[in-house]
Amino acid sequence: MRAVIFDLDGTLVDSVYAHVLAWQRVLEEAGMPIPAWRVHRLIGMSGGLLTRAAAHETSREISEDEAEALQKRHGAVYAELLPVRHPLPGAVELLRHLRESRIAHGIATSGRRGDIGASLEALDVPSDTVVVDRTDVQRAKPEPDLFLACQKRLDVPPDQCFVVGDAVWDLLAARRAGMLSIGVLSGGYGEEELARAGAYRVYRDAAELLANIYQLGLRS
């Protein structure tokens, strides 16, 4: 295995719960009340798909324009709820280890550049780190496009890439991209939810992954 592709929210940065509360508030304002735990299980999908899923759960229909407006509003509420982004335990150290070991790695997120800037800063990664975001592909997770775009930029074939993510959407997109996946609990999913969705291993967080990195057989 020669590369590691990371999800961002809930995997490297402690932002899932703020995303949940922000989405729940925005959806409720729009007449689509969804229980928080259901919103939690939608985080990690593209914003467009998330708004459509919410519309479906509340038996409504929404236009493209409305979906776009909800995503903008979500970005504002999210920034208000979480003005400072914190890396998850071990995230900064894990990325540093990969850099120093010259193991190919990148970040692939359903988030948009405007929403993720503060998170990338918090991770203290150099500006030449490979980052693929929502705006780089036509379809975000659970479509495989984000991971495939990242793998191409890393120049490593899919079957030599690990995906690390906290949500079933990461694991689903990884399978569709022909990549092995590793789950982390730091986004709040239970271990079995991730294992069932196809995670090859499940670690508590980036720190536990780093402590066990030789289990992954990575080479530079």
Next chain:
Amino acid sequence: MRAVIFDLDGTLVDSVYAHVLAWQRVLEEAGMPIPAWRVHRLIGMSGGLLTRAAAHETSREISEDEAEALQKRHGAVYAELLPVRHPLPGAVELLRHLRESRIAHGIATSGRRGDIGASLEALDVPSDTVVVDRTDVQRAKPEPDLFLACQKRLDVPPDQCFVVGDAVWDLLAARRAGMLSIGVLSGGYGEEELARAGAYRVYRDAAELLANIYQLGLRS
């Protein structure tokens, strides 16, 4: 089986994610940064135990006074993050069904009266509903005291009571009280986390429990 004892937050009212974010913010202000998913797994414990758990995770010590101040501050931030409380799907209907069927039931929560008032109002329960809160017992969950106090007020022996809860702390306290327990996913735990902690059955939420209530063999 002759009685059902409900947890409140995450079981009847959609408040867990706001509790998580509120606790995380308060703990961080106090120099105890804890990832949100770890805070999530502490919700449902007594506030005192939660603050001690957070202190332990960050290798700190806190005094009783400091723990008390943190709980007060949490109550304020929580109310700010969640000004309106929403019942979870099926919660109002399930409680109404039990009233109309004359099946004994009550609510037992680690929350304090000041923090839970708005939640009880949202559930639209009559004022004579049995509610046991943090201030009624010496020790909250995972000690069995809350459930035992509720069972005594309902005048039903423990082995004829079901506990319904969203957190492992409910299930642990139920076992210690000699009661069977039922898990609900509406607090954001995974199904297997609840089943492993001893839940006799796990339903999606109060609505699914109500739809399957005859599986529980309750009588008035």
